[in-house]
Amino acid sequence: MTPETLVYAFTFPVLGVFLGLVYKGIDRRFSARLTSRIGPPIRQPFWDVGKLLLKETVVPENAIAWIFNAMPIVSFAASMTLLLYIPFGVLKAPLEGYGDLVVILYLLTLQSLAMAIGGFASGSPFSSVGAQREMVLMMSYEMPLATVIIGFAVIYRSFSLTTIASTPVWGVAGPLAAMGVLLLLVALLAVTPAELAKLPFDIAEAETEICEGMLAEYSGRNLALFYLSDAVRGFAMAALEVVLFFPFTLTSILNLSLTGTAYYAVEALWFLFKVLVIYLLAITLVRTSFARFRIEQASRVFWVYVNIIALVGLALVWLGV
């Protein structure tokens, strides 16, 4: 491990938490504007985390305390590790070479799993119902998510994200495969809200049904960790979509000849802008314009419709390559 990697390993999580919270703030503000409200200031998520960290951490009487307390840490650690695998614009991913898309798939699952296990361990009926729903939902969306990743492996003959980011997929794929990639994009966009537990797939946390479900018993530091991992995961998921489908650099689009700091600064801002657009389209807009599904309806959406889209996409990619 080089010193460069170590620097990345320390700066990325800090940056990731900061960006995750900023994007959450923008998301809340944008959603409020869409529904004719003013909305909270963009720094509101920072205040939320601060407030949660000051509050008492309560462990329910009939909870399995060590699992209950460990799961927020597992979830937070998973989301932090996830960040280290995603190339930030033109920068390489810090853990490049130590894992690839398959690890990302597992890290994404690990967070949902941590929340579900924490929910079961809390002993609350609301959390138990929520955790059951989360498990069912996970089983539903894992298949299309895996199909998307396999589709990329078919094109690049590699699972490495840096390889994928360095050569845009649209240039590599032929016309037939490009159509397939488009279908894979649709499938991944459909999976995004479910992966992040946002409407219309926030079934496991449904506020009016089961009082935030798995998070019902969490408070204080534990809830703050879940909140942070949720924020980071939102950013990471949008960044992953950008890396997979829109890795175009600004310098290549506009034929700019920038070097040194200016190059990195411009590319970083361009990357953040792309992530913001994906974030607002795939998460904020969707969660503002849909009602919550019932769990069996959500399962049907993923198992039937999204799965068909993803599999057709994979077939087209396989035929086109």
Add this chain to the structure above:
Amino acid sequence: MAKTQYYVPVGPIHPALKEPIRVEAKVEGEKIVEVDVKRGFAHRGIEYMGMKRNAIQTLYLSERICGICSISHPYAFVVTAEKALGIEAPPRAQYIRTIIGELERIHSHILWLGVVAHEMGFDSLLFWTWKGRERLLDILELLTGNRINYSVFMIGGVRRDIKESHIKAIKDMISYYRTFNQEMKDVFLSDPVYKARTRGVAQLSKKMALELNAVGPVARAAGVRMDIRQDIPYDAYADIDVRAVVPQDIVGEARGDAYDITMVRLYEIDQSLDIIEYCIDELPEGKLMAIPNYVALLAKIRRTQGEAIGAHEAPRGEVIHYLKFDGKMDGPSVWKVIAPSYNNINTWAPLLLGAEVADIPIVVAYIDPCMCCNDRIAVVRDEDGRIIDPATLHRKAVEKTRKLREELGVRE
């Protein structure tokens, strides 16, 4: 393998409930296998307070029974009091009362549409409908001076007139809501997710609705053609041919689910707009109060001995008031209120049984429950006007049963 059963307590404090009530559901996975509804968390004793005051004070107290429809209870109260006292409100006052009653129905229905959207996580629709409702509250404020608890009804009339300048504002509002309601119909009745969440949920058959004594939109959605405005017309409704809105008239069949109830409420908004338009066009001239002098009115109440039952079709269903004047006090000696939620909450237990956990908020919301409407104490007095305590009441009940058995010759 035995399935794990969880016990999900909904209430008395829960995000799906705006007021306290408790639904205890035992669930297997997502399915509810056992359910118990417990009520009685809000005690206010408004009827008891009303029996200590004069009739005008009691009228304004009755506005405070319900938190949202502040005209339903006063409307039933004035209809009942006028029947008991033998006075009739002037025609203009009757029309104004009808206009305000219908305005209230529209705002209550729009409020419900927002709430039910929120219950299924569709908050954008909640904000949109409630934003559209503001215009109606503005009109109510223009007509009565208040956005809620209008204090405009009076026994034998109303306290405020609708002026010429108000009529244009009301007509503008009517045309605004005709468009807005069409938009709401487009959104609610054709949104696929809304349809998926409400079709077949909280399905009440006609037979069940009659057995459980459902009233108002809940019964109408099940296909029962009942509406106080149609069955026992009062005030301006006597001049208008009001027909109960039932799904079989709109789409040919009544399924009685949450989707049908949405449809009934949406079409009732149209009907209310028609009624308001008619009342504005045909508004009779004349005075506003049968007995304008409050002292004279209270003196008449003190002289009157009599009782009456009156009803008003509130947005949620029929509100029934019973009043008795004993000729000794200037207020009612007995006042009994029956609110629509009291009947409609009976439908919860059978509908929740076998439903899913995700359906709890929709089943709970679809009757538009109002806890403060139906939780109150009952006061029973003996011949001398003394309040009977529970132990004595129980003893008297046992004695009466025994007496009846002896008279009828029934043995254990």
